[in-house]
Amino acid sequence: MQATLGFERPKHILSASQFNRAFLDYMYELINQIRKFDKTKDGLMYLQSLLPHRRAMLYFTQPSTRTFMSFQAACSILGIKPSEIRDTATSSERKGESIDDSLRTFASYVDLIVMRAPVAGLSDRIATLLDATPRPVPIINAGSGPDEHPTQALLDIYTLQRSFKSASGIEGKTICMVGDLKRGRTIRSLSRLLANYPRTQLIFCSPPEFKIADDLRQFLSSRDVSFEETTNFTAAIEAADAIYMTRVQDEYDQAGATKVDTRAYCLKQEHLPLLRRDSVIMHPLPRRDELDPAIDHDPRAKYWRQERNGMWTRVALITILMGVDSHIVLPTL
Numbered sequence: 448m449q450a451t452l453g454f455e456r457p458k459h460i461l462s463a464s465q466f467n468r469a470f471l472d473y474m475y476e477l478i479n480q481i482r483k484f485d486k487t488k489d490g491l492m493y494l495q496s497l498l499p500h501r502r503a504m505l506y507f508t509q510p511s512t513r514t515f516m517s518f519q520a521a522c523s524i525l526g527i528k529p530s531e532i533r534d535t536a537t538s539s540e541r542k543g544e545s546i547d548d549s550l551r552t553f554a555s556y557v558d559l560i561v562m563r564a565p566v567a568g569l570s571d572r573i574a575t576l577l578d579a580t581p582r583p584v585p586i587i588n589a590g591s592g593p594d595e596h597p598t599q600a601l602l603d604i605y606t607l608q609r610s611f612k613s614a615s616g617i618e619g620k621t622i623c624m625v626g627d628l629k630r631g632r633t634i635r636s637l638s639r640l641l642a643n644y645p646r647t648q649l650i651f652c653s654p655p656e657f658k659i660a661d662d663l664r665q666f667l668s669s670r671d672v673s674f675e676e677t678t679n680f681t682a683a684i685e686a687a688d689a690i691y692m693t694r695v696q697d698e699y700d701q702a703g704a705t706k707v708d709t710r711a712y713c714l715k716q717e718h719l720p721l722l723r724r725d726s727v728i729m730h731p732l733p734r735r736d737e738l739d740p741a742i743d744h745d746p747r748a749k750y751w752r753q754e755r756n757g758m759w760t761r762v763a764l765i766t767i768l769m770g771v772d773s774h775i776v777l778p779t780l
């Protein structure tokens with residue numbers, strides 16, 4: 448099946464860079480099909496019959512509400528029984544066990560590991576480690592420090608594609624990302640996925656202290672993605688087909704760091720008339736004051752849908768990793 452669809456079945460989900468356009472198009476159709484099963488009890492019972500013989504570990508040692516809960520819900524939708532660790536104080540890491548040994552232990556008991564940790568690159572290292580053991584299991588990176596958040600980017604792509612369904616898709620659109628672009632892993636992963644859509648323009652709008660990192664700049668140049676960096680929030684709002692707001696990632700502040708003034712990068716009700724009628728407003732959440740709750744009623748606000756799309760996206764990704772996506776009937780692409 449994969450050969451004809453134009454992508455290799457992924458063994459793990461570690462980075463947004465691993466996905467091509469064929470995968471993204473396939474995932475979009477798969478999620479739409481999965482959502483149809485949600486409409487009836489029989490449909491949901493069918494989904495639950497796909498993986499009741501499988502177990503998963505949710506290893507989240509950084510705070511999480513949406514990602515954790517949506518993975519938990521995705522497991523339950525597919526009949527998977529998840530175990531969880533949310534604090535190393537309750538595991539043998541507290542007794543001095545290495546992270547590597549802890550994760551190898553999980554692999555002895557479960558068939559899938561979803562992990563979020565403050566360390567960049569940890570999920571890649573664990574995937575390599577487990578691949579060399581007799582019991583390798585798929586790893587999903589659910590957030591690796593300030594580096595990557597590939598499943599968030601995949602659900603963001605799904606949301607963008609749905610939003611631009613009747614406007615010829617994501618290609619050629621102007622996507623504006625705002626906030627702490629230096630340490631925000633969501634924008635780093637999303638920018639990488641957007642490189643798969645020709646003629647897309649990226650606008651990175653932030654205070655000078657929070658500009659995108661060099662490695663992302665180089666990646667985008669190497670993929671010929673057109674992008675602009677600006678401090679002009681008003682101009683960015685006016686140009687955007689989608690505006691993607693993010694919060695300050697101050698959990699990564701060094702001791703004694705001075706607070707960056709981000710007051711000029713907050714989307715408020717007074718900005719709404721500047722935004723195009725068919726634009727969309729997104730945010731990975733949680734939000735602070737960069738996104739005024741008064742905007743929630745605006746039809747262009749898509750962040751609550753984005754949050755729910757996260758659950759369906761994660762269902763789709765698990766079916767692909769566990770090899771049961773072919774049990775969900777797909778229309779011919």
Ligand code: NCD
Pocket residue numbers: 513514590596599632633693694731732733
């Ligand atoms: C994001 C994250 O954890 O990177 N949240 C999420 O997963 N939806 C964004 C954030 O915390 O700012």
